[in-house]
Amino acid sequence: MTLLAARPSSGAAARREPASRPAPRPAATLRVVAIADADSYVKWAATMLDSVTGIDARMLIVRTPLTVSRAQERAALAGTALAAGEPAARAVSRVTHGGIATRLHALRADVVLIGGRGPFVRLVQREIDRLTDRPVVVTGMPGISIPAQAGAVKYRRHSDLLVVHSLRERRAFAELSRRLAIDVPLGLATLPFARPRERASGGTDLVFAAQAIVPRSPDERQRLADVLVAAAKAHPERRVVIKLRSRAGENETHYEQTPLVDLLRERPDNLVVSYDPMTTALQTAEGLVTIGSTAAIEALAMGVPVIALDEFGVRKTLLNTAFRASGLLGGADDVIARRFRHPDPTWAVDNYFHDAAESTWWTQVTELVEQRRRGTLAPRPVPPPRGGALHTAFERKSVLGNEDRTLSGALALAVGVPLAGAIVRLRRHRHRGAAHSWTDESGDLTVTPALYHDPIRRPR
Template identity: 55%
Template sequence: MTFPGSRAPRLRVVAIGDADSFVKWAAHLVDQVDGISRHLLLVQTPLVVSDAQRDAAVAGTRFAEHPASISRIAFNDIVAWLAKDAPDVVVLAGRAPFVRLLGREIDRLTRRPVVVSGVPGMSIPALRGALEYRRHCDLMVVHSHREVTAYSRLGRALGVTVPIALATLPFATPTRTTESGTDLVFAAQALVPADPAERRRIAEILRLAAVADPSRRVVVKLRSRPGEVEAHQERDGYTELLESAPGNLVFSYAPMAEALASAEGLVTVSSTAAVEAMAAGVPVIALDEFGIRPDLLNHVFDHSGLLGSADDVVSRRFRHPDARWAAANYFHDSRDSRWWDEVRRLVAQRRRGALPARIVTAPRGGALHAAWHRRMVLGEADRTLSGRVAGVLVTPVITALTALRRRRHAVSVPDAIAADFALAPSPLAEPVRRRSAASASIR
C-alpha cells in the first residue's frame, strides 16, 4: 500500500544481453527511462562483449557512470540471480535463440517479471524468426511506425500474437553540438554485403575516396578488434581488404558517437549507424552500388533521399533524409513512443494476477532439440553431456534443413519490397556452427 505523501517504490529493471549491438541497444533503451532501478547482466556466451566492447556499448549512459550496475554472469546462475533480485521487468537483449533460451529460464521463476524484448536497430523487412522466437515475451519493442505496421502484419500472417510497442531508437536522439567535421566515416557491417566481390568493391570505393582528397580522412568504423566477436560473423574483413590503404584511411574502434563527432558525413549500406548519424545532424549516403535487395537490408532507405552511388561517396556528396520518410522511419514525434507506459501497465496487471505467463513451449524434437538449442547459444559454456551429443548429432540436420527452407522459400525482391515483412527465412545466411558453436539465427 502507498500512503498519502509517500512515493511508490521504483521499478526494478534488469537487462540481460551478450553480443555488442544488443548490449548497446539494451543499455541505451533502459537509460531512456527515469526513476527506475537498473542493472545490466552480461551472459557468458561465445558472443559476449569484451571489456572494451562493453565500455563502448554503454558509453553515454548511466551504466557507464555506475560500473557496479553491470555484472557478468554464467548462464547456470541466472535463475538464482533473478530469484534473489526479483526484478519487475527483464529486457532480453540478444539474438533470437538467446531470447528463447532465456525465456525458458524465466519460466522457472516463482515470481515472474514482465518480459520485454526487441531488435537492436532498423528492422525492415520484419523477419519471421525475429517475431517467432520472441512470441513468449510480454512485449516486443520496435522503433518506427513503419516497423509497428510491418510486425503487426507479419504476426497476423503467422498467427503469432505478440504485443508490439513503439520506442524511439535509443541512438536517434539529437546530439550534434559542434560544427561539421571533415571525416568520411564508413559504418562497416559483418554480413552486408556478404559477397566477397562486393566487399572488395566497397574497399576500393573507400580507397578512391581517400586518394581523392588526401587532406581529409576516411574512417572505417569497426565494432570489434582482432580476437573480439560480434553478433554476426564477419567475412572478408576490411582490415585485410585495405591493408595497402593510403595514410589518410584509418580504422576506428571508438563508440559511434565519438566517430560522428568529427564526421563530415557517414556512408553505409544498411547499418543503423545511419540513424545515429542523422540524429546527430550528420548527412548520410546509403550506398546503392549493388541495388536494393533483401539480403542487403537496404529496402528501408527506398524513397529516403539518402541513396547514393560510388561517385557520390568519392565526391562526398552526402545528403539529409526526406522529411516524410524520416517521420515514418525512426524520427517520429517522441510523444508517440509509449513503450514504457505499456510496460508499466503490464507490471500493474501482473501484480494483480491479471497477466497470464507467456510460457516457452517445448520444441519439436523434444529434449534433444532443446539440448541442441542450448548448445548453439552457449557454445563451450554449455558443459552438459546432452549438449555435446546434440551438437554432434543435430547440427548437420539443422544445417541441411535451413538450406532447404531457404531454397524453397526464396522470395523475389518485388514481393519483399511490397510487404515490408518476410515469411521466408532470413535472407542473411550465416553458418549454424561458428567458433564455439554460437547461435545460428540472424536476429
C-alpha cells in the first residue's frame, strides 16, 4: 500500500527523516501532533496541547528562517508538559520540510495542530495531503487577532477547524469568512496563555512587552524608548523590565528593523532586559505595559494590572484596536506614573475572558476525529497553485528560505518577489479608504492584503 503520495524529489525537498516504525499507544488515546516554527507559534501550540487532558502530545519544529533557537524553545515550552526534560526529548523534535509527512505517518497522528504564519500553514497542509490516512487538521493564531485579516482565513481555509480565542474574534472571523465567500469551520478556545496562575505578592517591576513591528517607524520607536527611560528615572528604586523574545542572532515571527534596546539613551541601572518566559517576568510585576501584545491578556489572567499604551494612537496599523473600551488605555504620563488599570468587566467577557464552558473547540475536534474514523470526514485538500511549478517553488522558497536549496526555488524567488510586491501594493492602493480596509477604523476586520511583509532573507 502506498502510504505517502509521490512527489518530485529535488534538493532540500528530497531529504527525508530516518524511517521509523509507527509509534505504539493505547487505542483510546488520541495522538495530537503540533507543527510550528517561530517562537510565538511554538508557545501557542504547546499551551494549546497543554489545555487538553488525556492526549498523547507531540511537537515537530520545522526548520525555516524563523525556527526557534534552543533557548527560545525552552522559554516557549516553559510550564507545559512538553517542557525541557527527558520526556520532552522524546516528545519534541526538529524536522525538515521534506520529513513532515514521513514523521506524521510514523507517529500515526490523529490530529495535527499547525502553528505558523499563513504561508507556512499552507505549505505544511500540502505535506499532510500526501498522507493516505489524513489526520484532522486544526489551525489558529497565537494571540490577539483583531483586526481579523483576510490572509489569516485564506491561508487556513483548507483546515478542518480554525480556532479563535474570543467572542469578538468569532464574530469578526465569521463576518470575514462570509465576505470572502470562504467556508471554514470556527472553534472557540480560551486563549491558552490566559490561565489564572499564582504569583508572588508585592511585585514592583514595570514589565514592558516589546513588539517587533509596533510601533514601526524609527521615530516612534525612539519615542517609545524615551518613555521607558523616563519611567525608570522616575522611580529609581523600582525596575523597568523590557521583555524581549529574541537575542542577537535569533529570529521571531516578525522582523524588528529598529531594535528597541539600541535606542535607549542614558540607560539607567534599573532599566533592564529580560529573555525569561513571560510567566516568569510577571511573577515580580507591579504592572505590565504594552501597545498591543497578547502579553496583556496573560498579565490580566494572573491579576497583574495593565496599561495599553495609546501614545501613538489606537488604530488597526498598531494592532491595538482590541483594547478600545477596555479601560486599559493610557498615555506616556500614565506609564511614567505607573497608573496601571484593570479591565472593564463587559469588555473582558467579550475579549478573551468568556465563560470557559463556551470554549467548545476540543469537543469539535473529537467529533471530527469520529467522522474521520467512520470515513465521513469531507476532504479539504489544498489545490495546486495557479502558476504551476514556478508558483509552487516560490511558495516553498518564501517559507523555507535558505532551508530550500533548489534551483527552482532560487529562480522563482528572483521572479516572484518583485511581482508579488507589486500585486500587493496595487491591491492595497485600490482599496485604500474603502470599507474593511486597513485605513477603515470602524470595524474589526480587513479584507485588504496584510499591512506588513517581512524579508525572506533576514540580516544576521
